[in-house]
Amino acid sequence: MLSMYNLSEITVSKAPLVTELNDLLKDKNTVALVDENVAKIYAGLFKDVWNKIILIRAGEGAKSLVYTEIVIQQLLELNIDRSSNLIAVGGGVTCDLTGFIASTIFRGINFSFIPTTLLAQVDAAIGGKNGVNFNGYKNVIGTLQHPDLIHININFLNTLSDIEFTSGMAEVIKHACIHSFGYFEFLKRNAAEIKEKNPEILLEMVRQSVEIKAQIVAKDPKEIGGRKILNYGHTYGHAIETHLNIPHGFAVSMGIIVANELAEKQTALSEKEQLEIKNLLRQFGLPTDLSSLEFNALKNKISKDKKRIQSKIDFILLEEIGSPKIKAIDLCDLP
Known part of the structure; x- marks a missing residue:
C-alpha cells in the first residue's frame, strides 16, 4: 500500500477481482460509474450491485459538459447526497469524469478510482487532475481534487486490447x-x-x-x-x-x-x-x-x-x- 502524503491511498494488487470489487462496492452510500465496455466484459462482477451503477459512455466523447449534465441527472435520480461516495471503474475518461463530478456536485463528495486500463493505472488515475474537454481542447475545464482511494488490480489488463495496452x-x-x-x-x-x-x-x-x-x-x-x-x-x-x-x-x-x-x-x-x-x-x-x-x-x-x-x-x-x-x-x- 502506498500513500501520497495524505493525498490518496493507493493499492496495487493481483488478487481475484470478484472479491475486491464486492468489498469496494458493498457500502450502501456508494454509486459506481462504470465504463460501458468494462461492464460488458465483467458483467458477472456487478450482478449484485446493478441498481447502484451508472454506465459511462466509452471514449473521449464522454468528457464534455453536455455529457456531464446527463450523468449528474442520473445521480440525482439515485438520490445521492453529501454522504455518498462515487467509485469510477474504467479507464482515464471514466476516472476524469467521475473525479470532476464528485469534486463539484454538492460542492464536493468522496470518490475513489478503480482504474482498468494500463494508462489509467500508471498515470491518469493518479494525481488529482479531473476534468472535461471543451471545443476540441483537452482538459481545459476541471478541478484538482485527489480521490480517497486508488485501487489498482493488474488482472484487468488481461482483457485490455493490444492498442490500449x-x-x-x-x-x-x-x-x-x-x-x-x-x-x-x-x-x-x-x-x-x-x-x-x-x-x-x-x-x-x-x-x-x-x-x-x-x-x-x-x-x-x-x-x-x-x-x-x-x-x-x-x-x-x-x-x-x-x-x-x-x-x-x-x-x-x-x-x-x-x-x-x-x-x-x-x-x-x-x-x-x-x-x-x-x-x-x-x-x-x-x-x-x-x-x-x-x-x-x-x-x-x-x-x-x-x-x-x-x-x-x-x-x-x-x-x-x-x-x-x-x-x-x-x-x-x-x-
Missing part, C-alpha cells in the same frame, strides 16, 4: 525517461515478458510507475514546480492527439520524439540516448515517425494550451535519461 506503455516509458535509468533498463530487459503480460513482471512494472508518479505528485500536488516533469512528451502529444485523432499514448510517443529533438539543441541530449528512447518506444509498437505531422497546425493548438504563459510554454527536456529539465520556450521558436 500499447498506449499505456508510452506513459510507463515516460516515467522511466524522467526518473530512473534503472527503470528504463528494467523495461528494456523485460520487454518480451511485459508484452506477454507476465503477471509478476506486470505487477512490478505497474508498482514502479505508480511509485514514481506518486512521489512526484506528493512533492508538488498543485503542479507549480517539479510536478511539471510529468508533462514530458505531452505538450506536442496533446496537440497531436486531437489533430490526428489517435490514442493518447501513441500521440505522447510522438511528442516524446519532438521533445527529444528540441532537447538535442536546448539541453544537449545525446543522439545515442535519443536513439535508445526511440528504440524502446518502437519495441512496444509505439509510433516514432514524425513525417505525417503538420507542425504549423500543431503550433496553433499549442498556443491554446492551458500551460502557456503569455508567449512561452514550459517544455520538459531531458539532459540524459532520468534527468529532466523544465525549460520555457517561446512559441515562435517551436518547429
